[in-house]
Amino acid sequence: MDADMARLILTEAGCEVEWHLWPMTGARIIRSLKDGEFDVMIRASDTEKRREYAYFSRPYRQEVVGLFSQKRAGLPSALTLDKALAEGLRLIGPASGWYGEHFQQLRSKWRALNLYTSYPDAAKGAELLFANPSRGDLILVDADIFFHFVGPARYESVIVHGSDLFVTPAHLMLRKEAVDEEDLQAIDQAIQVLRRDGRLQEMEKHYRPRPLLQILQE
Numbered sequence: 001m002d003a004d005m006a007r008l009i010l011t012e013a014g015c016e017v018e019w020h021l022w023p024m025t026g027a028r029i030i031r032s033l034k035d036g037e038f039d040v041m042i043r044a045s046d047t048e049k050r051r052e053y054a055y056f057s058r059p060y061r062q063e064v065v066g067l068f069s070q071k072r073a074g075l076p077s078a079l080t081l082d083k084a085l086a087e088g089l090r091l092i093g094p095a096s097g098w099y100g101e102h103f104q105q106l107r108s109k110w111r112a113l114n115l116y117t118s119y120p121d122a123a124k125g126a127e128l129l130f131a132n133p134s135r136g137d138l139i140l141v142d143a144d145i146f147f148h149f150v151g152p153a154r155y156e157s158v159i160v161h162g163s164d165l166f167v168t169p170a171h172l173m174l175r176k177e178a179v180d181e182e183d184l185q186a187i188d189q190a191i192q193v194l195r196r197d198g199r200l201q202e203m204e205k206h207y208r209p210r211p212l213l214q215i216l217q218e
Contacts, residue, residue, distance in 0.1 A: 001144065001207035002042040005060055005200060006172060010040070012190035013183075025120045027096035033175050044173035045098045053176055058188045059169030060195075061204050064212065065099060066143040067161040070129065073137055079161045081106055084138055092117045092128045092136035099140070099166070123149045130154070147209035155211050165215065 003019075010017050020038055033041050034053055043063060046056040069075045081103065084091065091110050095118035110116035117135045119125035122145035128135040139146070143160070150158060172187065194200045205213070
């Protein structure tokens with residue numbers, strides 16, 4: 001989804017795109033962008049610290065992060081991260097990345113209690129949840145990627161804890177030394193045009209897994 005959206009946006013803005021496909025953790029991606037190994041990061045969160053070395057485009061789609069468990073665990077659908085921590089439940093969560101200040105604080109507490117299992121990417125996170133025995137009671141993960149790796153055969157075996165469905169804007173993050181403000185304006189204009197004519201929304205809908213579309217429409 002993000003690769004096709006980025007290609008569409010950058011092409012519309014008049015850029016030539018060269019892809020480099022390397023498996024990386026979120027922290028390694030940030031370091032590599034800062035070091036000039038590449039110039040654009042997709043699906044990025046806009047933070048004040050990152051603005052020291054990067055520009056951010058206007059949002060091009062909505063990122064959905066959810067708190068999930070296996071139905072057989074019998075956990076209440078209204079369970080929140082705070083309640084899960086208070087009850088001593090084990091969490092499978094991202095090794096790095098920005099998920100808000102509140103989660104940063106909770107993650108530190110989970111780690112101090114030795115109840116936190118980190119995953120480098122959402123595919124590995126899904127494996128950890130469905131391992132036998134499972135490595136955690138809950139998983140906090142990008143919902144689009146999670147459902148993709150869970151697969152249709154297991155859609156009905158998981159539950160999303162609705163109070164912790166986070167919908168946040170996703171941006172293109174551009175290394176300041178690689179682009180200037182004129183480039184950024186062209187990219188923002190391309191996003192505006194593509195959202196106005198509906199092409200980005202259609203692409204998002206095309207890739208979004210069916211159960212997640214249903215959850216978002218409720």
